Amino acid sequence: MFRVLRLPRHHRELVPLYVFFAVLLIVNLALDPQMFTFARISTLSVQFMPLILVAMAQTAVMLTGGIDLSVGAVLSLMVSISAVTMQDSPGGIALSIVATILCGAATGLFTGLGVTYGRLPAIIVTLATSYLWHGVALLVLPVPGGHVAPTFTGWVTSVAVVPAGVILVVIPLLFWKFFKNTRPGVSLYATGNNAHAAYVNGIRTNRARITAYVLAGVFTAVAGVGLSGQIGSGDPNIGSPYTLNSVAASILGGISFLGGQGQMKGTVIGAIIVGSLMNILFFAGISPFYQYVVQGLILVVAIGLKTIAQGRKGGQA
Amino acid sequence: MNEAHHEQVPYLTLSGVAKSFGGHMALHPVQLRIARGEFHALIGENGAGKSTLINLITGVYPSDAGTISVNGEAHSSLTPGQANKLGIYAVHQELSLCSHLTIAQNIFLGREWTGPFGRLRKKAMRTRAAELMREVELGHLDPETPVHLLTLAQQQMIEFIKAVDQNPALLVLDEATSALDPTQVDIMFGILRKLKEEGMAVIFISHRLQELFDLCDRMTVLKDGQWVATDDIGRFNHSNLIELMTGRQFTDLFPAKPDIDSVMRRPEVLVVDGLKSDKVQEASFVLHEGEILGIGGLQGQGQEEILKALFGAAPVTGGKITWQGRTYRARNTRQAMEQDIAYIPADRKTESLLLPHSIRFNTSLVSLNRISNRWGTVKSREENGIVERSMERLQVKAQNQEQPVGALSGGNQQKVAMNKCLEREPRLLLLNEPTRGIDVGTKKQIYELLRAQAERGVSIIMVSSDALELIGMCDRVLVIYEHQVNGELMGEQLTERNLVRASVIKQGG
Numbered sequence: 061m062f063r064v065l066r067l068p069r070h071h072r073e074l075v076p077l078y079v080f081f082a083v084l085l086i087v088n089l090a091l092d093p094q095m096f097t098f099a100r101i102s103t104l105s106v107q108f109m110p111l112i113l114v115a116m117a118q119t120a121v122m123l124t125g126g127i128d129l130s131v132g133a134v135l136s137l138m139v140s141i142s143a144v145t146m147q148d149s150p151g152g153i154a155l156s157i158v159a160t161i162l163c164g165a166a167t168g169l170f171t172g173l174g175v176t177y178g179r180l181p182a183i184i185v186t187l188a189t190s191y192l193w194h195g196v197a198l199l200v201l202p203v204p205g206g207h208v209a210p211t212f213t214g215w216v217t218s219v220a221v222v223p224a225g226v227i228l229v230v231i232p233l234l235f236w237k238f239f240k241n242t243r244p245g246v247s248l249y250a251t252g253n254n255a256h257a258a259y260v261n262g263i264r265t266n267r268a269r270i271t272a273y274v275l276a277g278v279f280t281a282v283a284g285v286g287l288s289g290q291i292g293s294g295d296p297n298i299g300s301p302y303t304l305n306s307v308a309a310s311i312l313g314g315i316s317f318l319g320g321q322g323q324m325k326g327t328v329i330g331a332i333i334v335g336s337l338m339n340i341l342f343f344a345g346i347s348p349f350y351q352y353v354v355q356g357l358i359l360v361v362a363i364g365l366k367t368i369a370q371g372r373k374g375g376q377a
Numbered sequence: 378m379n380e381a382h383h384e385q386v387p388y389l390t391l392s393g394v395a396k397s398f399g400g401h402m403a404l405h406p407v408q409l410r411i412a413r414g415e416f417h418a419l420i421g422e423n424g425a426g427k428s429t430l431i432n433l434i435t436g437v438y439p440s441d442a443g444t445i446s447v448n449g450e451a452h453s454s455l456t457p458g459q460a461n462k463l464g465i466y467a468v469h470q471e472l473s474l475c476s477h478l479t480i481a482q483n484i485f486l487g488r489e490w491t492g493p494f495g496r497l498r499k500k501a502m503r504t505r506a507a508e509l510m511r512e513v514e515l516g517h518l519d520p521e522t523p524v525h526l527l528t529l530a531q532q533q534m535i536e537f538i539k540a541v542d543q544n545p546a547l548l549v550l551d552e553a554t555s556a557l558d559p560t561q562v563d564i565m566f567g568i569l570r571k572l573k574e575e576g577m578a579v580i581f582i583s584h585r586l587q588e589l590f591d592l593c594d595r596m597t598v599l600k601d602g603q604w605v606a607t608d609d610i611g612r613f614n615h616s617n618l619i620e621l622m623t624g625r626q627f628t629d630l631f632p633a634k635p636d637i638d639s640v641m642r643r644p645e646v647l648v649v650d651g652l653k654s655d656k657v658q659e660a661s662f663v664l665h666e667g668e669i670l671g672i673g674g675l676q677g678q679g680q681e682e683i684l685k686a687l688f689g690a691a692p693v694t695g696g697k698i699t700w701q702g703r704t705y706r707a708r709n710t711r712q713a714m715e716q717d718i719a720y721i722p723a724d725r726k727t728e729s730l731l732l733p734h735s736i737r738f739n740t741s742l743v744s745l746n747r748i749s750n751r752w753g754t755v756k757s758r759e760e761n762g763i764v765e766r767s768m769e770r771l772q773v774k775a776q777n778q779e780q781p782v783g784a785l786s787g788g789n790q791q792k793v794a795m796n797k798c799l800e801r802e803p804r805l806l807l808l809n810e811p812t813r814g815i816d817v818g819t820k821k822q823i824y825e826l827l828r829a830q831a832e833r834g835v836s837i838i839m840v841s842s843d844a845l846e847l848i849g850m851c852d853r854v855l856v857i858y859e860h861q862v863n864g865e866l867m868g869e870q871l872t873e874r875n876l877v878r879a880s881v882i883k884q885g886g
Contacts, residue, residue: 069521242495246478250486253475260473262458262487321477 074326076365077314081329088336091343098219105225106216106290108335110135112229113283114302115309115331116236116324117276122310124252124272125319126175126182131280131306133193134167135299138284140197143206143294153212157285164281165274167193172270190303197296206294216289228286229328232279236324244271253320308355309334312362333358386449388413388578389434389465389547393443394454396429404429405603406443411547413576416569418589418610420582421599422622422877423676423842427582430599431549434580435467436460464546468536468553470677476525481506483524484539509538513564529556537565547578554583555677566592584675584858586615586881601625615882623844623873630821631849632828637868640668640852646701646836647805649687653695656682658860660696664805669827669837671851673844674880679860680840681723684807687838688720689713701804714743719803723810723840725794732783736775739782740764740797767796771826788819795823799830806830808839812846824850844876856880 067075094100114131121128138160146156167189174185216224239245247268250258255265288294313330315322337358338351393406404426411417419427432438434445436455444451447463455463474483481499484506490498506520513534524532533556540548548569554562569579569592583589589596589610596613598605598621605621647664656679664670672680685691687698689707698705700716707713710720722728730739741748741760748759764778771792775785782793791811798806811827812820827850831837841847847854853867856879864879866872 238494238496241497241499243489243491243497244495246482246486246489246497250475250478250482253477254473257473257475258486260457262461320475 077329088340102219102223105223108332109225109228110283110287111305111335112328112331113279115306115327117279118306119310119315119327120272120275122315124269128276129186129303130190130193132299132303133190134280135284135302136296137193137197138164138281139288139298140201140294140296142285142288143208144200146209148209148211153209160285161278161281164277168274168277172273176266176269201294201296204295208288208292212289213292232282248272249320305334308359390446394433394440395442402602407604411578414573416579416593418581418593418596425599426602431551435549466540466543466545467549468540470552472532472536474524477523479521479523480535481520509542513538549580551582619874619878623877632825640665648699651696654682654686654691654693656860660862662855664836666836667831667834669831669851671847671854672840673847673854673876674857676842678857680857681809684809684840688807717804719798720807721794721798725790729794730782733781735779736793737764737778739793740767743797744800767800771796788815791815806835806837844873
């Protein structure tokens with residue numbers, strides 16, 4: 061009857077999100093007719109990029125049934141490391157990016173080991189590490205400052221046919237798409253869905269969880285590199301709001317708190333929705349303080365609708 | 378190695394494998410040989426040791442003693458990974474599927490086919506999954522469907538083809554047909570017989586006796602964790618099987634029962650007519666004042682669900698219940714409690730007690746209304762009285778009221794769990810496995826307490842997987858088979874043999 065029903069299942073699940081996103085785009089366009097100019101797209105993509113990447117990090121962890129409350133602090137640390145290390149030469153820029161990403165992976169490994177072999181709940185471990193990484197960030201860069209290579213800053217903030225913000229998001233996204241279709245990718249989903257069943261089927265569930273935290277660290281590091289380029293310097297406190305926003309974006313995108321359910325493309329759209337609310341309220345001339353009220357209401361409604369839909373299907377865990 | 382010699386070495390030989398849990402011998406030393414291509418039935422009452430035995434073979438538990446020889450190579454015990462490498466696979470009663478992964482993903486879980494760079498060969502796996510699904514007549518389903526959208530029977534079939542696709546040398550089927558209809562069972566048996574010609578052996582556990590006789594070559598009977606008999610299946614028939622499975626040592630634990638005729642003449646307090654719920658197909662029965670009614674049968678036939686439906690802990694989908702002369706339907710547990718009904722669950726640790734809290738806290742929790750003043754604060758003198766009285770009633774062994782329940786022995790925990798329910802003076806007591814994991818001394822105290830309650834006019838329904846307990850304690854026993862009442866035993870008829878017979882053979886059909 062409806063053509064839309066012929067969509068592959070992985071799109072069908074996201075139809076409500078697509079619709080909501082389209083409505084938001086139209087409202088945004090009505091308020092801001094310039095939205096689809098190169099200049100605006102470049103600015104917006106750079107503006108949304110950190111949250112999209114941090115939300116992807118959060119999603120990788122949530123898919124295993126965990127949660128990462130340290131992503132914001134890790135982001136602060138990554139921005140600080142990037143700002144302190146980046147020299148203005150092609151080699152210097154590359155070296156700094158690689159170093160930052162390795163540091164990101166290391167933070168993830170640390171958390172992953174705590175959650176698996178330390179047998180501690182993710183929410184506790186990552187609450188603790190959020191203080192830890194924030195402290196380290198302050199040691200690396202006590203006050204906002206540092207100097208990001210102007211060449212890099214120029215590239216990130218320039219107006220281009222393919223803006224830097226898009227490139228920084230698309231590369232990790234392509235990597236995820238590849239990863240999801242490998243054995244470690246399936247192991248990650250299986251572990252989050254039913255760790256016991258996964259284990260019985262010979263999946264190394266600890267390794268799958270650690271992989272998720274390491275991936276989260278890497279995604280956050282890429283966000284940190286991009287963010288430092290965007291602001292041209294470092295700031296050891298910049299990450300704080302990203303923690304809860306990344307959870308909100310993941311949940312809006314359809315990632316289940318129970319693990320094992322949801323898709324990365326949903327999270328990306330969820331992050332853009334969270335980001336564009338600010339934009340819409342700005343252009344509508346409404347106080348930005350309302351952003352939080354609106355964001356909270358949307359989250360409650362989104363989760364409520366999902367719960368009702370699942371209840372009707374005879375919701376099974 | 379010549380062919381004839383090959384034939385003579387059995388595929389699997391168990392010699393003296395045994396298992397105990399905390400001093401209780403779940404399985405005494407057992408000898409068992411299974412040849413290539415042999416289909417072996419395993420049968421016994423609840424707690425006979427069937428599950429323990431197959432868990433040793435599949436490596437879920439390590440064996441305490443003896444050796445497990447596979448293909449002539451001896452092992453002192455196996456891990457699940459080793460068992461798989463040796464060709465031993467199992468389909469367990471509790472399914473091990475990831476509900477939000479697709480059918481294809483589940484079939485290949487942990488052994489995915491990969492191509493260059495570790496990329497999954499999704500299309501190839503989907504094609505193979507579809508092929509396997511057609512063999513069990515699930516060809517109409519898309520291999521990309523998440524398994525939580527399938528029926529229980531379909532999920533069981535998926536689990537089966539997943540095991541079969543790994544080319545097992547020995548396939549262990551533990552109630553793997555429990556959700557299947559006869560057509561599906563035929564399909565499964567057809568595939569098994571084909572694989573038998575290729576030398577695959579099977580160990581089969583099923584509560585449906587006829588399936589065992591239809592499929593298997595040999596049969597082993599277990600009783601009370603001990604080996605009883607192994608022979609060609611043709612040597613067994615329904616009556617000598619029941620004989621072999623029963624005849625356990627009867628202990629002198631139980632208080633005297635009243636005359637059954639006088640019990641049946643008492644007023645009917647509970648009338649259940651055509652009760653239906655998620656796992657109860659149709660149950661009709663009456664309960665008299667001060668009667669102890671037992672509910673038995675093999676595990677997982679819907680016994681517990683009858684209690685839960687009566688207590689408002691599971692939705693009732695049909696039928697009529699009359700309690701103390703009035704139509705009764707509990708929408709939640711609180712309503713049931715207000716109608717003087719109490720439920721004591723099987724798993725006291727998760728469903729009944731708050732382990733880190735004190736005996737005092739646990740006992741008074743359900744009686745807070747009675748011991749609070751009008752401002753809602755607890756009157757501690759009355760609380761003391763209640764807790765002390767109840768600890769005396771069942772002689773709870775503890776240092777004082779403040780001791781955390783988690784620090785007590787299993788028997789004393791169960792006493793606290795019963796006490797807190799009795800404190801509300803229920804008229805109908807619903808018990809689920811009241812003496813599971815409890816020492817003999819405490820069992821005796823609990824039996825005496827239950828009989829004393831019945832003599833005071835409290836009506837009791839108890840679900841138990843222990844046949845002797847049902848026979849020793851109950852005035853009357855309903856036996857459940859496949860979610861329906863399959864027999865009602867009382868007086869002279871209430872024997873272990875009749876109980877086991879009604880547990881494994883469908884009556885009147």
